[in-house]
Amino acid sequence: HVQLVESGGNSVQAGGSLRLSCVYSGSSFTQRNMGWFRQAPGEEREGVAAIYSGDGSAIYTDSAKGRFAISQDNARLMWYLQMNSLKPEDTAMYTCAAWSGNTEYWGQGTQVTVS
Numbered sequence: 546h547v548q549l550v551e552s553g554g555n556s557v558q559a560g561g562s563l564r565l566s567c568v569y570s571g572s573s574f575t576q577r578n579m580g581w582f583r584q585a586p587g588e589e590r591e592g593v594a595a596i597y598s599g600d601g602s603a604i605y606t607d608s609a610k611g612r613f614a615i616s617q618d619n620a621r622l623m624w625y626l627q628m629n630s631l632k633p634e635d636t637a638m639y640t641c642a643a644w645s646g647n648t649e650y651w652g653q654g655t656q657v658t659v660s
Contacts, residue, residue, distance in 0.1 A: 554655030
């Protein structure tokens with residue numbers, strides 16, 4: 546049984562920072578890609594940032610470039626999303642995910658509210 550649990554969401558003022566964490570537990574899931582997604586009320590879920598297992602490269606949605614940074618700690622099976630210079634439009638439920646091929650796992654999400 547695989548479980549992803551996020552933490553770190555909060556309410557902050559515009560210009561502030563947050564660091565989201567995601568911890569992976571359960572069966573071994575090697576060669577996984579991992580990432581962060583978000584969904585605002587009434588909007589579709591969008592990918593924010595991801596790290597690909599093949600070469601460890603990171604990608605970001607355009608609105609996150611230069612402000613957000615994704616990182617991972619493989620030894621602790623955790624990954625993070627450092628979010629700086631937050632804007633009201635970053636308000637959303639942020640969810641971490643891990644996937645490989647047709648297998649994917651999702652967390653429950655952590656709320657980020659920027660005012």
